Amino acid sequence: MLGMCRGRRKFVAASLALIFIPALTWLYLSSANFTVKPLPLSPLDPQSSVLIGAAAEHQDLALRLRDVEEHNHALRREISLPPRVPTHSSHHSNSRQGNQLHTHSTEEGTGDSEAKKGAASGNSSDCVPQPVVNKCETIHIAIVCAGYNASRDVVTLVKSVLFHSHYREYQDASRQIRSLIDQTGITILSFYNTIRNPLHFHFITDSIARKILADLFHTWMVPAVHVNFYDADELKSEVSWIPNKHYSGIYGLMKLVLTKTLPSDLQKVIVLDTDITFATDIAELWVVFHKFKGQQVLGLVENQSDWYLGNLWKNHRPWPALGRGFNTGVILLLLDRLRKLKWEQMWRLTAERELMSMLSTSLADQDIFNAVIKQNPFLVHQLPCFWNVQLSDHTRSEKCYKDVSDLKVIHWNSPKKLRVKNKHVEFFRNLYLTFLEYDGNLLRRELFGCPSETDHNSENLQKTLSELDEDDPCYEFRRERFTVHRTHVYFLHYEYEPALDNTDVTLVAQLSMDRLQMLEAICKHWEGPISLALYLSDAEAQQFLRYAQGSEVLMSRSNVGYHIVYKEGQFYPVNLLRNVAMGQVNTPYMFLSDIDFLPMYGLYEYLRKSVVQLDMGNTKKALVVPAFETLRYRLSFPKSKAELLSQLDMGTLFTFRYHVWTKGHAPTDFAKWRTATTPYRVQWEADFEPYVMVRRESPEYDRRFVGFGWNKVAHIMELDAQEYEFVVLPNAYMIHMPHAPSFDITKFRSNKQYRACLKTLKEEFQQNMSRRYGFAALKYMTVDNNS
DSSP: OHHHHHHHHHHHHHHHHHHHHHHHHHHHHHSTTOOOOOOOSOTTSTTTOOOTTSHHHHHHHHHHHHHHHHHHHHHHHHTTSOOOOOOOOOTTOOHHHHHHHOSSOOOOOOSHHHHHHHHHTTTOOSSSOOOOOOTTOOEEEEEEEOHHHHHHHHHHHHHHHHHHHHHHHHHHHHHTHHHHHHHGGGTHHHHHTOOOOOEEEEEEEOHHHHHHHHHHHHHHOOTTEEEEEEEGGGGHHHHTTSOBOSTTGGGGGGGGGHHHHSOTTOOEEEEEOTTEEESSOHHHHHGGGGGOOTTOOEEEEEOOSSGGGTOSSTTOOOOOOSTTOEEEEEEEEEHHHHHHTTHHHHHHHHHHHHHHHHOSBSSTHHHHHHHHHHHOGGGEEEEOGGGSEEOSTTOSGGGGOSSGGGOOEEEOOSTTGGGOOOTTHHHHHHHHHHHHSSOGGGGOOOOOSSOOOOOHHHHHHHHHHHTSOTTSTTHHHHHHTTOOOOEEOOOSOOOOOOOTTSOOEEEEEEEEGGGTTHHHHHHHHOOSOEEEEEEEOHHHHHHHHHHHHTOHHHHTOSSEEEEEEEOOSSSOOHHHHHHHHHHTOOSSEEEEOOTTEEEOTTHHHHHHHHHHHTTTTTSOEEEEEOEEEOSOSSOOOOSSHHHHHHHHHHTSOEETTTTTOGGGTGGGOHHHHHHOOSOEEEOOOTTOOOEEEEETTSOOOOTTOOSSSSHHHHHHHHHHHTTOEEEEOTTOOEEEOOOOOOHHHHHHHHOHHHHHHHHHHHHHHHHHHHHHHGGGGHHHHTSOTTO
């Protein structure tokens, strides 16, 4: 009997750990002493400019970055600490406690006075029964998103939604803890019936946002989150006849056609602008649908500025609205009822009538929504204003809450965004920055207790990982090969159409935060398109954004694609990064480089001419660009081959890695290159790893090689196996610039197990090559395994 009790206690302890491990993330962010230091908002401001070239700026960047990173590391550390269990608030609890500990707020009122009343009482009541979201009911969210900037904004919005939906799961679990302890194993199962709701995002996007968000969600792999996309270009004809002065352009009108765009069997949806940040569980908003009465089909918050009162300036003439009007940054739509009311016909007739006198909209869809409500006030269910706290200048937003902890949704609806004027703007800004820089990997949480569609990608991944031997000394290396890294392609604006002559070439490279200083120099040396994969944390991605926006050189280039691969695991996934950058190339050819190299001036045009000269379109060639290096941080970069040879003779330059890894570039035959005037062919040799220009369709890099060692060698071997000819260009060159040793090469040199695992992976790769390419690949089996 005693043994049974001990076993049950262990089971309870394990169950408690499972419940509270994810809960600690929320507890950390919501603890009273938690603050996020706001990062500089404008890179153009002298205090926030990051000029990587100077040591002082390097230190400043590192300090500010470390400050944010420590918060994410703290989240992981706190997972191992004993949990702090929230307690139920009494009727006399302060407003912050009440807001945290009750899932659904009291929303019987619809105006400001009711919102204040709710804030004063903590937005909660233990006596009044509140509507709840049905178990396993999917919450549907629609967002119109177009372009690169809006795609970044959506990520922050989604993070805030996911974070607070997880919080409700942890909160419900904490309520069961006392009964769990009292009844031991009996109520453990009830925790697994305590679930959060699945989320279904409906994105109305242009082709740019669709590409970005589709890749992001595919690699994010958040359980119980479904995503659908709808082509905004197909909807343009529905609203293009409406003149619109708002900065959102034609996309700012597309919420009008959601009844026609979204699936006909979808009954209700929450519609959000991209500049929204949630401060509570979105399920609390979803439950408000239960409060709609009569013919109410639209849930909206009153507009908090004086815009529709028409008194902002002399001769100001807004569209008609009911009182102050309503803001459409947050909308609850009862789609089935709207369709029955013939919403399409209703808003079109209203818009046509008002445009005869107004000529155009000033606030896009919001003007038309308000004109319809003015004529049909019975359509609207007015939400308390804490569901859309509008942070534009000169608003009444401060009347929406008694304490900042009472608000639920923040809406950055001013063109000034984070620079808007509000007495609590620092709090709002810090909350926004928390999610902006929050580690998105922490939001990959499982959903218990609800049936869901099988995610075959996730299922196959788990099966593959389960087949790995965790006792294998090289387990971590093998696991990294299958790690799915969250990826945000085209993090910044990109605009480039390849030349029509089919000779265009893109420079491909990868980097981490410590190599940012190379970007401006590379852009000065290479005028063609560039595809870069950056391995960054969420916080580092924002540092990079500020750096790039503060650089005149980088901002003057629209043909550089920046693709963020978010950090996960202990290795630098160098070949995954290369594959990501290669995957976004839109030119026929790509020059596979590394971030530490500066190409010679004019190399872009030289390679394009070589495409024609060497008939690259009809042959399989890899054009070798000879690599050199300097040990000097300040180098007078040679502007011609003659200058380079002179510096080579003087000892200012050297052939690349001649003193530590001769075999890597020896087959280039530098002695022949010195006097060559025409391209010449060289043969593959063991450990050859030149930098080459190849077709876009060339094979990817092998992901088993991470960190330092054999990552390029294996790729060149693959090219040789596929019968590519290696042709050295006589008038091309690139120079490696000096830098501190990378963390990975340090591990390689100091860790015997690291080197042993690399040797094992190398042998396995050679065996795979032999099986894939047969007799022709037998030569790869004879490669010296000590190389």
